[in-house]
Amino acid sequence: MIEGKIVTIGEILVEIMATTLGHGFLEAQTLIGPFPSGAPAIFIDQVGKLGHPAAIVSAVGDDDFGTVNLERLKQDGVDVSAVAIHPGAATGSAFVRYRPDGGRDFVFNMRDSAAGRIAATPEAGAVLAEAGHLHVMGSGLPVPAVFGMVSASIPAIKARGGTVSFDPNIRVEMLRDPAGKAAFQTVLAATDLFLPSGEELSLFSGEADEGRAIAALLDAGVKEIVLKRGKAGASHFDRDGRTDVPGFIVEEIDPTGAGDSFGATFLVARRLGKSVEDCLRYANAAGARTVTVKGPMEGTSSFAELDAFIAATPVGAA
Numbered sequence: 001m002i003e004g005k006i007v008t009i010g011e012i013l014v015e016i017m018a019t020t021l022g023h024g025f026l027e028a029q030t031l032i033g034p035f036p037s038g039a040p041a042i043f044i045d046q047v048g049k050l051g052h053p054a055a056i057v058s059a060v061g062d063d064d065f066g067t068v069n070l071e072r073l074k075q076d077g078v079d080v081s082a083v084a085i086h087p088g089a090a091t092g093s094a095f096v097r098y099r100p101d102g103g104r105d106f107v108f109n110m111r112d113s114a115a116g117r118i119a120a121t122p123e124a125g126a127v128l129a130e131a132g133h134l135h136v137m138g139s140g141l142p143v144p145a146v147f148g149m150v151s152a153s154i155p156a157i158k159a160r161g162g163t164v165s166f167d168p169n170i171r172v173e174m175l176r177d178p179a180g181k182a183a184f185q186t187v188l189a190a191t192d193l194f195l196p197s198g199e200e201l202s203l204f205s206g207e208a209d210e211g212r213a214i215a216a217l218l219d220a221g222v223k224e225i226v227l228k229r230g231k232a233g234a235s236h237f238d239r240d241g242r243t244d245v246p247g248f249i250v251e252e253i254d255p256t257g258a259g260d261s262f263g264a265t266f267l268v269a270r271r272l273g274k275s276v277e278d279c280l281r282y283a284n285a286a287g288a289r290t291v292t293v294k295g296p297m298e299g300t301s302s303f304a305e306l307d308a309f310i311a312a313t314p315v316g317a318a
């Protein structure tokens with residue numbers, strides 16, 4: 001491991017949320033937002049809050065939605081020098097409504113927004129040149145320039161002793177597209193820390209059985225795997241075996257963003273040299289805090305907040 005910033009590349013969005021449960025957006029309704037959002041943005045905000053050097057390569061429009069995000073990221077310690085501001089493009093957005101069954105309906109404006117125009121700028125090059133760690137978020141890979149920067153910077157980061165983590169954050173459709181699948185495989189082959197959740201494990205390894213899926217990934221060269229299990233907590237796997245840590249018992253208000261703040265917290269704790277068990281406990285706490293508040297980035301945490309939460313919150317059955 002080397003010193004240096006944790007850098008991620010990908011979409012910055014605002015989230016606008018329906019205030020009632022139901023199906024979609026076919027009638028006029030009450031909404032709340034804009035909340036700063038975008039999986040890579042939530043991730044890097046959490047890194048910044050933990051006091052670790054952090055930067056994001058992205059793009060926003062010259063509008064209030066962009067400002068909301070930039071101000072929040074700056075306030076939380078994230079270097080936004082490589083976030084391009086596109087005059088004439090709108091900042092990306094995601095409208096979300098929760099269904100009574102726990103599912104979600106989305107209206108995304110990403111491809112045709114500033115987030116769809118992320119490009120390899122000189123500022124991006126400068127930030128990537130000083131990265132000690134690259135975190136790849138699968139949701140951004142369909143943007144060609146994002147995959148271009150990811151695949152170009154991985155060998156450079158590795159050559160100077162840096163490391164790579166990968167959260168697939170995937171929708172099944174992305175893997176049906178051959179180019180999408182190839183992009184995911186390229187990143188996976190270089191991944192030190194893989195952070196799947198739920199069925200993503202079997203999607204990637206091609207093995208339905210959890211044990212065989214883990215073995216296949218470790219054989220392929222992934223050094224550490226952390227499987228996110230929602231309210232049940234998380235499990236860590238490496239060549240030395242497995243470690244399970246149960247989740248915290250909280251009331252879930254808004255699940256979006258849990259996986260992103262979980263991943264950021266595990267990564268930072270690991271870089272600080274904490275034990276696997278402590279890293280999982282901190283990451284579970286970060287994920288659990290995120291789900292207790294409305295808005296995906298509203299529940300990101302400092303170490304002091306995580307310590308207080310851990311001391312005060314009961315843990316579920318192992």
Ligand code: ATP
Pocket residue numbers: 169196197198227228229230231232233234247248249250252255256257258259260262283284285286287288291
């Ligand atoms: P995302 O929706 O952000 O993509 P994910 O599917 O990647 O999430 P999850 O497993 O849902 O990841 O959540 C990540 C972590 O957050 C879990 O491993 C757990 O530690 C914590 N967490 C999530 N939901 C809950 C909950 N309802 N109660 C307690 N902890 C939770």
Ligand code: MG
Pocket residue numbers: 169170197259260
């Ligand atoms: Mg996820």
